[in-house]
Amino acid sequence: MLMTPPPESVSRRERPAKPALSRDGIVATAMAVLRAEGLERVTMRRLAKELDTGPMSLYVYVRDIQELHAAVLDELLAEVDLTPVAASGDWRDRLWTVLLSYIDVLAAQPILAKLALVVRLSGPRYLALVDGVLGLLLAGGVEPARAAWAVDLLLQFATTTATEQGTRWAESRTGADQEELVQAVRTADATRYPHIAAVRESLLSGHGARWRWGYDVLLSGTVAVPVPEQNPLETTNE
Amino acid sequence: MLMTPPPESVSRRERPAKPALSRDGIVATAMAVLRAEGLERVTMRRLAKELDTGPMSLYVYVRDIQELHAAVLDELLAEVDLTPVAASGDWRDRLWTVLLSYIDVLAAQPILAKLALVVRLSGPRYLALVDGVLGLLLAGGVEPARAAWAVDLLLQFATTTATEQGTRWAESRTGADQEELVQAVRTADATRYPHIAAVRESLLSGHGARWRWGYDVLLSGTVAVPVPEQNPLETTNE
DNA sequence: ACCTGAACACCGTTCAAGT
DNA sequence: ACCTGAACACCGTTCAAGT
Secondary structure, three states: OOOOOOOHHHHOOOOOOOOOOOHHHHHHHHHHHHHHHOHHHOOHHHHHHHOOOOHHHHHHOOOOHHHHHHHHHHHHHHHOOOHHHHOOOOHHHHHHHHHHHHHHHHHOOHHHHHHHHHOOOOOHHHHHHHHHHHHHHHHOOOOHHHHHHHHHHHHHHHHHHHHHHHHHHOOOHHHHHHHHHHHHHHOOOOOOOHHHHHHHHHHHOOOHHHHHHHHHHHHHHHHHOOOOOOOHHHOOOO | OOOOOOOHHHHOOOOOOOOOOOHHHHHHHHHHHHHHHOHHHOOHHHHHHHOOOOHHHHHHOOOOHHHHHHHHHHHHHHHOOOHHHHOOOOHHHHHHHHHHHHHHHHHOOHHHHHHHHHOOOOOHHHHHHHHHHHHHHHHOOOOHHHHHHHHHHHHHHHHHHHHHHHHHHOOOHHHHHHHHHHHHHHHOOOOOOHHHHHHHHHHHOOOHHHHHHHHHHHHHHHHHOOOOOOOHHHOOOO
16 A cells, blocks of 8 residues: 555645646647537637636737637648548549538538638648648649639638538527528519529528539539639739 | 707707617618728627617617628628629629629628628628629529529629638738748648649639639539439428 | 736626616 | 616736746
């Protein structure tokens, strides 16, 4: 008995030791809060409490709450399944599978998909996703310059789809918005909005099929429309 | 002299009379604050102050801040120029002109475009925009069911474009995000991200031309890809 | 360089009470 | 039904001071 070392908890009080702060530690804590309580709770103050410090201590490692949210989102993209990139089979189907995985990850929390719509990601996970999508397009024989431009279009489309899927699951506040749009379209005055009246139900139809159609539209258009002649002086970002 | 009625300001104090609250009045005040100080300042408390009352008085006319923001955004869409809908000329160019007008309205404030990305609109101005886009697609001979699905795609694309254009003007916080992405792409490791390395500069090139290319992709795809067979039992929303 | 406490300048919304 | 004041439960960030 006397051989057992004294419990560390004695020298370190009851708490399991206060680890040194670090950017990684902050992001890891943010991920834990994200999964346990949602993005809404990922705040500077909340994280500081979790890390047993004051909010201002975090500013040594993170510029502001937006950068933290971006870091969390990038980290979350680790869950996107990129194995289809190196698999075999029709590249269009593999690309769609990758996008569906991305959509699933974001749709887990409606607010997450909305964040993805609004932040400009640039972390390693996002780069890996871009690289994967790019790889599939190039494997499909899409001209490089066109593939580069198409990635944005495809990922933006997928992100939007994630917000729709997300709000279908969680009957959150946005579910009410959606219901209001449905009602507005259903009851839209045929004199004032003749074209809406003409296609009323089509505007509200689809979903899975509609998403796939959207994807096919993007791919089909990408393959069909050449990029304009590039002026070498304008190839860089403004 | 004695015939002139006593100035109202006497009986009503110095202030120019406190008008009765109404939903329209609240939205009008919100629009004024929006234009004068930006969407960030369109808060319940700020509007209440402007209307010389307490924040809670507004809740009689507006469900919550999100509904108010949606109302403001819809109102703002009154500025979108829909005259090309009834004009003559190539329908594709007219549609692009309408979308550019929509983009301009949203790009005036980056935060506005971001809001548009996230809220589901259903007000009269938004319906008018949808009706106009729909009208042009139908005029172009696009099959009605396909036109209905294409509207969402086109408007989402335009909204995304507005956020990009918006952040190009205002060097706000998102401008920094953009700069970080540019750096990340420029310095992306060629071993880890081979496809990014292969098309590096193309990923960052374009802008005006890129937007127009995206639009052409959407139209071309819409014309090329038929919607799937509709099961009549599934044509309604869920 | 890193960490902190207190303070500033706000938020949206609930509640209970008034008219 | 409409309006209100006070309170609740938070925010992000600046500042000045500590180690």
